[in-house]
Amino acid sequence: MLDLSYESPAPKVIAGAKHDWELVIGLEVHAQIASKAKLFSGASTQFGAEPNSNVAFVDAAMPGMLPVINEFCVEQAVRTGLGLKAQINLRSAFDRKNYFYPDLPQGYQISQLYHPIVGEGEVLVNMAPGIARRVRIERIHMEQDAGKSIHDMDPTMSFVDLNRTGVALMEIVSRPDIRGPEEAAAYVVKLRQILRYLGTCDGNMQNGNLRADVNVSVCRPGDYEKYQETQDFSHLGTRCEIKNMNSMRFIQQAIDYEARRQIAILEDGGSVVQETRLYDPDKGETRSMRSKEEAHDYRYFPCPDLLPLEIEQGWVDDIQANLPELPDEKRARFVTEYGVTEYDADVLTADVESGHYFDEVAKGRDGKLAANWVINELFGRLKKEDHGIADSPVSAAQLGGILDLIAKGDISGKIAKDLFEIVYTEGGDPAQIVEDRGMRQVTDTGAIEAAVDKIIAENPAQVEKAKQNPKLAGWFVGQVMKATGGKANPKAVNEIVAAKLAG
């Protein structure tokens, strides 16, 4: 039942001066694991602390200090792997990636090059209803974050804060399956959504808790298909890596700029040099990082301080059994169980809280009506005040109560909107409010009939016109609604007006 089928989107084509080009993109996303303590030390991961206050001697690489792995971080990496339907490696190991930089006191980063904890998985990136890109995940490994260097506090010195040093990261590496800037951003959005559902990373891009390195190359139409058939990279162009992007918008801009830069070089008869580049959002361009070649000679070797990490299948099974419902499943369930459109399901599952809220409102009620109210009335109202669903003054139970009153015919849709506004601003039990303020709609046909008769009697000229042109019946309906303060059941009024005018 969850098997919705999708078509792949068309790749983005950029017209060069000479011919058409396509893009091939792969991403390495660094996601900070949502742990209290660091990957190998007991120092806090709290953001925004006093500089160098969340630092243990291990993080500062004092002589003789040994790393001890945080088991919770391992569990989060496994959870993430399972959430991406990936293979979990029961045996993984840590390696040292050696380089010198002031914010890396160890002189190496502990990472997992040769034996990552998570192997191949996938992410389904929805682009439009019925259209999605299946992006293969190559691997996920755990590694330490570096510290932070601040270059603008002093004219001659750089300032170093090691609070971030040693915080646990998951590096999630995709295959080059992404075919345009929009897809790349959508991939990051989807990955972030899954991580937030899993609770393994808070996805806060502003604080740098989720950031992406983007590999971009260009090729001629047809080349990519040859690569897909053979998995032979020689069919693809030389790639450049754009480092450390923490905004969806910049990711798109950088890819677009970089692709055009490469196309210009190639059409000019030149060749692209494989290198690392930085995106400058102010200038809207990428530029080469002037690091010397040797900076990338990382001389990886197995970390002698850490034994291989061995985990048990039973433990992995327990984590699997406790996975929450993930966005794809929730989305499919909303479509099949509540009959909402795929588009609405997307909106309702964008974050965990919205999904929970809708579930609670829709359970046992008209799903489409519930979707309509949650999206249009509630989200619309919240957005106006820049609130998130977590700040909603109307609880799911209250909104459900309003829908029940509509379903029972106690209030009309129009009155329901007034009621919603009252509940939103003043709170309270919807049924009680309707009772206390006399908002119940008049379904008593006798009363409605009397009101219709009165309007008809007072407006003989209109009656004559309406008999010629039945569309004018709407005018009578409006008058009756007005006379009853909007409380008459519109359906009943319509029927009675039509009957009386015909008679």
Added chain:
Amino acid sequence: MSIDIETARRVAKLARIKVEDDHLPDLAQEFNNILGFIEQLNEVDVEGVEPMTSVTPMRLKRRTDEVTDGGMQDRILANAPDAREGFFAVPKVVE
């Protein structure tokens, strides 16, 4: 594989260890001796043998996710040649 003087220079630079030019030939020779020994080890057939990571059967030690350390800015910065406003101060690094 043989290490020449240029390679020795490069390795020293990567490790940020200063080696005077006249010491490079000796260093290169030492590297070659080490590599020679490793080549000798490589002659042993280890097909199907699991790499040994520990002489005693030990499991990687784990910690629980609790904040048990940190909160000692002064001690962290105590050995720094230069520290200002709680930061390590280092010669300007510009990428």
